[in-house]
Amino acid sequence: MRDQHTDSMKQPILEITDLNAGVEGKPILKGINLAIYPGEVHALMGPNGSGKSTLAAVLAGREGYEVASGRVLYDGQDLLELDPEERARCGLFLAFQYPVEIPGVNSTYFLKAALNEIRKHKGQAELDAIEFLELVKQRMELLELGEDLLRRSVNEGFSGGEKKRNEIFQMAVLEPRLAILDETDSGLDIDALKIVSKGVNTLRRPDNAQLVITHYQRLLNYIVPDFVHVLAEGRILRTGDRQLALELEDKGYDWLLKEQGAAR
Amino acid sequence: MMSTATETIEGLVQRDYKYGFYTDVEADSAPPGLNEDIIRLISAKKQEPSFMLEWRLKAYRHWLTMKEPDWPHVHYPPIDYQKAVYYSAPKRRGEGPRSLEDVDPKLLETYEKLGIPLKERERLAGVAVDAVFDSVSVGTTFKDKLAERGIVFCSFTEAVQQHPDLVKNYLGMVVPYTDNFFAALNSAVFTDGSFCFIPKGVRCPMELSTYFRINAANTGQFERTLIVAEQGASVSYLEGCTAPMRDEHQLHAAVVELIALDNAQIKYSTVQNWYPGDEQGRGGIYNFVTKRGLCKGRNSKISWTQVETGSAITWKYPSCILLGDNSIGEFYSVAVTNHYQQADTGTKMLHVGKNTRSTIVSKGIAAGHGQNSYRGLVKVQKSAVNARNFSQCDSLLLGDKCGAHTFPYIEVKNTTGRVEHEASTSKIGEDQIFYCNQRGLSTQDAVNMIVNGFCKEVFRELPMEFAVEAQKLLGVSLEGSVG
Numbered sequence: 206m207r208d209q210h211t212d213s214m215k216q217p218i219l220e221i222t223d224l225n226a227g228v229e230g231k232p233i234l235k236g237i238n239l240a241i242y243p244g245e246v247h248a249l250m251g252p253n254g255s256g257k258s259t260l261a262a263v264l265a266g267r268e269g270y271e272v273a274s275g276r277v278l279y280d281g282q283d284l285l286e287l288d289p290e291e292r293a294r295c296g297l298f299l300a301f302q303y304p305v306e307i308p309g310v311n312s313t314y315f316l317k318a319a320l321n322e323i324r325k326h327k328g329q330a331e332l333d334a335i336e337f338l339e340l341v342k343q344r345m346e347l348l349e350l351g352e353d354l355l356r357r358s359v360n361e362g363f364s365g366g367e368k369k370r371n372e373i374f375q376m377a378v379l380e381p382r383l384a385i386l387d388e389t390d391s392g393l394d395i396d397a398l399k400i401v402s403k404g405v406n407t408l409r410r411p412d413n414a415q416l417v418i419t420h421y422q423r424l425l426n427y428i429v430p431d432f433v434h435v436l437a438e439g440r441i442l443r444t445g446d447r448q449l450a451l452e453l454e455d456k457g458y459d460w461l462l463k464e465q466g467a468a469r
Numbered sequence: 470m471m472s473t474a475t476e477t478i479e480g481l482v483q484r485d486y487k488y489g490f491y492t493d494v495e496a497d498s499a500p501p502g503l504n505e506d507i508i509r510l511i512s513a514k515k516q517e518p519s520f521m522l523e524w525r526l527k528a529y530r531h532w533l534t535m536k537e538p539d540w541p542h543v544h545y546p547p548i549d550y551q552k553a554v555y556y557s558a559p560k561r562r563g564e565g566p567r568s569l570e571d572v573d574p575k576l577l578e579t580y581e582k583l584g585i586p587l588k589e590r591e592r593l594a595g596v597a598v599d600a601v602f603d604s605v606s607v608g609t610t611f612k613d614k615l616a617e618r619g620i621v622f623c624s625f626t627e628a629v630q631q632h633p634d635l636v637k638n639y640l641g642m643v644v645p646y647t648d649n650f651f652a653a654l655n656s657a658v659f660t661d662g663s664f665c666f667i668p669k670g671v672r673c674p675m676e677l678s679t680y681f682r683i684n685a686a687n688t689g690q691f692e693r694t695l696i697v698a699e700q701g702a703s704v705s706y707l708e709g710c711t712a713p714m715r716d717e718h719q720l721h722a723a724v725v726e727l728i729a730l731d732n733a734q735i736k737y738s739t740v741q742n743w744y745p746g747d748e749q750g751r752g753g754i755y756n757f758v759t760k761r762g763l764c765k766g767r768n769s770k771i772s773w774t775q776v777e778t779g780s781a782i783t784w785k786y787p788s789c790i791l792l793g794d795n796s797i798g799e800f801y802s803v804a805v806t807n808h809y810q811q812a813d814t815g816t817k818m819l820h821v822g823k824n825t826r827s828t829i830v831s832k833g834i835a836a837g838h839g840q841n842s843y844r845g846l847v848k849v850q851k852s853a854v855n856a857r858n859f860s861q862c863d864s865l866l867l868g869d870k871c872g873a874h875t876f877p878y879i880e881v882k883n884t885t886g887r888v889e890h891e892a893s894t895s896k897i898g899e900d901q902i903f904y905c906n907q908r909g910l911s912t913q914d915a916v917n918m919i920v921n922g923f924c925k926e927v928f929r930e931l932p933m934e935f936a937v938e939a940q941k942l943l944g945v946s947l948e949g950s951v952g
Contacts, residue, residue, distance in 0.1 A: 265903075265907050266906075266907075267903055268899060268903065288906070289903060289906035289907055290906045290907075290909055290910060290911050290912075292907075293906065293907050293908055293909040294909045298907075299907050301904065301907075304904070305898070305900050305901050305903075305904035306901075307901050307904070307905070307918075307919060307922070308895075308922065308923070309919065309921075309922025309923050309924075309925055310918050310919060310921075310922040311922070314918075315905075315908070315918070316908075318910060318914070318918070319908035319909045319910060320909075322908075322909035322910060322911075323909050326909070358922065375908065379908070379909075
């Protein structure tokens with residue numbers, strides 16, 4: 206696959222080498238290799254329990270996930286050495302599968318604090334309330350979010366669709382270098398799916414990248430990936446282009462698993 | 470290997486109590502112990518009229534018959550009341566008229582360090598301060614300016630000497646010396662405090678404030694505050710307190726009485742930051758306080774707002790007696806217990822008059838091994854037609870070694886009364902912290918943000934400057950309480 210990269214001289218944003226990781230001593234990821242270059246959109250598909258969300262959690266630095274061996278480089282530095290907040294400040298963003306409610310904490314205030322942490326890290330001046338609100342207004346239109354969401358507490362009482370849209374909205378404001386979307390499409394109706402996809406597509410730039418984790422092919426009708434990886438039993442079984450996703454939809458994951466079994 | 474900085478929730482680090490310094494001043498102290506001679510000595514030092522001494526002695530004799538309450542949900546070794554010192558005052562330099570200019574510069578410096586400048590030029594704009602150091606008031610700012618409107622704001626000692634009739638009339642009206650063990654003790658030995666009198670129709674043009682500082686070792690602080698708002702008068706009063714860090718426990722037993730006549734309003738805000746003891750539970754103030762307001766007149770209103778972050782033990786129930794028809798009582802409270810702190814705090818709302826209304830919003834935060842109890846009584850008497858109460862008690866737990874307890878008591882003797890009680894207990898979840906981390910916020914900032922969000926309804930009741938201070942204080946109090 207590497208030869209397909211338009212500019213092979215470019216350094217990958219994310220480079221995972223032989224990553225083995227698990228929870229409570231139970232191995233889940235068994236030798237993951239993956240490189241994501243600037244400007245690319247990768248889709249990670251796979252059946253339930255294949256380790257998709259574990260990979261997202263390990264990359265974001267969630268507590269309780271143990272890396273047994275392997276290496277993860279992020280813009281050339283050892284990602285696994287960084288605290289979760291440091292990873293975030295370096296531009297790694299995780300859109301949560303289950304966004305967390307934080308009662309009493311105003312959404313605007315929360316997002317402004319987050320953005321300013323990232324700006325501080327980049328050596329940029331912090332935005333004041335007025336500058337921040339201007340930015341927010343701009344980005345809200347993109348996601349067709351109601352302004353009242355910003356006045357409410359973070360995710361509190363949001364519907365499932367609102368929570369997911371809010372994740373993409375936060376992503377639009379924080380402008381990450383690497384965005385990991387963990388099953389952002391689950392629980393979305395078709396209209397919400399379109400809005401979320403539009404947001405993601407608009408945010409796509411030559412200097413950032415996206416890792417889209419999904420169970421269904423459906424999302425990939427709207428977000429067109431450069432690469433599709435199939436994860437099963439803790440390994441990437443196959444990598445292809447969009448065609449692979451369509452094939453999966455047609456034949457199901459069993460097809461690949463059987464093929465893999467036969468090859469063993 | 471995976472490295473997450475988030476350690477376990479038990480990872481408590483030493484908390485930084487920045488007011489823990491001690492001022493080295495020469496003190497005029499009574500010998501330790503409590504007896505009638507000590508009480509006579511205090512009264513003589515204060516040059517009190519005889520009615521005060523008699524009142525004190527009656528209180529003392531009553532106290533001897535009383536037992537220390539054992540019902541609060543707090544635990545501490547027995548207090549030896551004969552070991553404490555009941556009077557300690559910084560020695561005055563020479564004789565002559567007492568004004569702020571005569572105050573020992575060391576004392577002025579102390580208050581400056583505490584962020585309460587008393588000197589003319591640097592005073593806090595819009596806030597008049599009475600500074601109480603151990604047993605005595607060292608000075609009161611803006612006294613003359615307030616006097617122009619007929620407002621009396623001075624130390625209790627001065628009030629007894631210069632306004633004996635007012636004191637005689639109101640002292641003990643709300644909290645009689647027979648009220649409870651600690652109130653009786655206070656009545657016998659109280660040494661100073663603040664006195665405010667807002668005459669009919671006057672709205673106090675600035676915040677009034679008392680800053681209490683315990684300095685000397687082994688000294689109890691027993692102060693008394695009395696605030697009277699006459700018909701149509703209104704006042705907002707702030708109270709702040711700190712003490713040096715010591716390994717021994719120190720006793721603080723105060724009494725606050727508020728009296729609001731017809732259409733009068735009193736707003737009383739406290740940010741209590743006594744030394745809480747160290748992370749092992751050594752030292753800290755025992756804070757046994759009786760605070761009560763009397764809505765004596767029609768349409769009167771008394772509002773308590775407290776942010777309790779300090780003390781090893783807090784025993785305190787700022788209450789309202791809603792006597793006047795249509796009167797309103799409010800209680801907004803944030804109580805934080807970290808390390809081995811214990812708090813048993815809440816309020817009593819006693820509805821006597823018609824159409825009386827009360828609101829209780831209590832936010833308890835427990836971290837470390839802290840134990841936080843809300844104890845509240847809402848009592849609607851037969852006479853209280855159409856009384857209304859709304860209570861909300863929320864607890865937030867940080868970690869799994871702490872405890873939150875709620876003891877609500879409701880007594881309704883009039884069928885037209887309506888009493889609502891809501892309660893909740895929540896934990897700061899690791900998923901919440903991680904969510905914040907993933908957006909670039911440190912764990913400490915995340916905790917502060919969540920805690921401040923939790924306390925929002927109370928903080929917005931505080932005067933502006935105080936709200937900012939309270940938020941910062943909460944941050945310091947909970948530093949290191951999570952990961």
